[in-house]
Amino acid sequence: MKAITVEPGKPGSARFEEIPEPDVSNGSVLVEAIAVGVCGTDVEIVEGKYGWSPPGKQRLVLGHESLGRVVDPGRSRGLEKGDLVVGIVRRPDAVPCPNCAVGEWDMCRNGQYTERGIKEIDGYMSERWRIEPEYAMKVDPSLGLLGVLLEPTTVVAKAWEQVVAVGQRAFWTPRTMLVTGAGPIGLLAALVGKQQGLDVHVLDRVESGPKPELVRALGATYHSGRILDLGFEPDVIVECTGVGSVIADAIQKIGAGGIICLTGVGAGGAPSDYAVADVAAKVVLKNNVMVGSVNANKRHWYKAGEVLARADRKWLSRLITRREKPENFQRALERQPDDIKVVIQFSEA
Numbered sequence: 001m002k003a004i005t006v007e008p009g010k011p012g013s014a015r016f017e018e019i020p021e022p023d024v025s026n027g028s029v030l031v032e033a034i035a036v037g038v039c040g041t042d043v044e045i046v047e048g049k050y051g052w053s054p055p056g057k058q059r060l061v062l063g064h065e066s067l068g069r070v071v072d073p074g075r076s077r078g079l080e081k082g083d084l085v086v087g088i089v090r091r092p093d094a095v096p097c098p099n100c101a102v103g104e105w106d107m108c109r110n111g112q113y114t115e116r117g118i119k120e121i122d123g124y125m126s127e128r129w130r131i132e133p134e135y136a137m138k139v140d141p142s143l144g145l146l147g148v149l150l151e152p153t154t155v156v157a158k159a160w161e162q163v164v165a166v167g168q169r170a171f172w173t174p175r176t177m178l179v180t181g182a183g184p185i186g187l188l189a190a191l192v193g194k195q196q197g198l199d200v201h202v203l204d205r206v207e208s209g210p211k212p213e214l215v216r217a218l219g220a221t222y223h224s225g226r227i228l229d230l231g232f233e234p235d236v237i238v239e240c241t242g243v244g245s246v247i248a249d250a251i252q253k254i255g256a257g258g259i260i261c262l263t264g265v266g267a268g269g270a271p272s273d274y275a276v277a278d279v280a281a282k283v284v285l286k287n288n289v290m291v292g293s294v295n296a297n298k299r300h301w302y303k304a305g306e307v308l309a310r311a312d313r314k315w316l317s318r319l320i321t322r323r324e325k326p327e328n329f330q331r332a333l334e335r336q337p338d339d340i341k342v343v344i345q346f347s348e349a
C-alpha cells in the first residue's frame with residue numbers, strides 16, 4: 001500500500017511511497033483511510049524539527065488527524081464493517097506515570113508517552129491502518145468527511161474542561177469568551193463557547209475572507225486589531241496563537257476572576273513590554289488563572305464527538321478549505337492565505 005512517510009530529523013525526507021500492509025501489532029481493527037488533516041505539527045515533522053520514528057525503524061508514517069472506514073473489526077465488539085472511525089493519537093507511557101495509569105495520558109508526567117504519526121508509532125497517512133479497538137472512536141455517520149475534524153475538536157474539548165475545572169474553585173457564572181486566533185482550533189473553541197451559551201468573540205489579524213465570515217455565521221463577534229482595544233473584559237480567554245504579545249495583552253485584559261487557557265505553542269518573539277511583577281500583581285488582585293492545555297484523553301475524544309454531532313454541518317464543512325490527493329501531499333503542507341483546515345483525502349467518505 002501507499003503511505004506518506006518521513007525520516008524524522010531530516011528536512012525534505014518526506015515521500016509518498018509503497019510500504020508493507022499495516023502490522024497487526026498496531027491493532028486488530030483494520031481501517032481504510034478516508035482523510036487525514038494536516039496541522040502545524042506535520043509541517044514541523046516534515047521540516048525535520050520534530051518527530052520520532054518507531055524503535056528500530058528509520059521512517060515514520062505521518063498523520064494524526066485521521067478518519068477512516070472499518071474494513072475488518074477484528075475482535076472488537078463495538079465496531080462493525082463500514083463504521084466511520086477516528087484513531088486516538090496518544091498512548092500512555094509504559095512505566096506508567098500516575099496519570100497514564102488512570103487513563104489521563106494527556107497529563108503524562110514523564111514524557112514517555114507515544115503518539116501516532118508523531119512519536120514512535122506510525123500515523124494514519126497510509127491507505128490502510130490498524131488500531132486497537134479501545135483507541136478507535138466511532139463518529140456519527142452523518143458527519144461523513146467532517147469526522148476528520150474530531151482530533152482538533154478534542155483539543156478544545158479538553159481546554160474547555162480545564163477552564164470549567166478552574167472556574168469551579170469559586171462561584172462562577174461566565175458570560176463572555178474571547179478566542180485569540182481564528183485558525184481551526186480557534187474556530188472550534190468558538191463553537192464550543194457558543195454551544196455553552198457564551199457571548200463569544202474571536203480576534204485575529206485578518207480583516208476579510210473566510211475567518212470573519214465563519215465567526216459571524218456562528219453568531220459570534222469578530223475583531224481584528226489588539227485585545228486592549230476591546231470594549232469588555234472577557235471572563236474566559238482561549239488563546240490559540242502562541243504569540244507572546246497576544247498572551248501579554250490577554251493577561252492585561254482578562255476580567256476579575258477570569259481564566260486564560262493557553263493552547264497555542266509558539267517560540268521566540270520580542271520580550272514583553274510588561275514587567276513580570278506588574279503582571280503578577282494584576283493576576284493576584286483579580287484572582288486570575290492561566291492554564292496550559294495540550295492533547296486529550298478518551299473522555300475528551302468522547303465529548304468532542306458530541307460537539308461535532310451537535311454542530312451545523314454546513315458550518316463545519318466550511319472549515320475544510322482544501323482537499324489534496326496523497327500524491328500532492330507537499331501542496332497540502334504549504335500554507336495558503338485562506339486556508340483553515342487542509343486535508344489529504346485517500347478515498348471518498
Ligand SMILES: [Zn+2]
Nearest residue numbers: 093097100108
Ligand atoms: Zn505518562
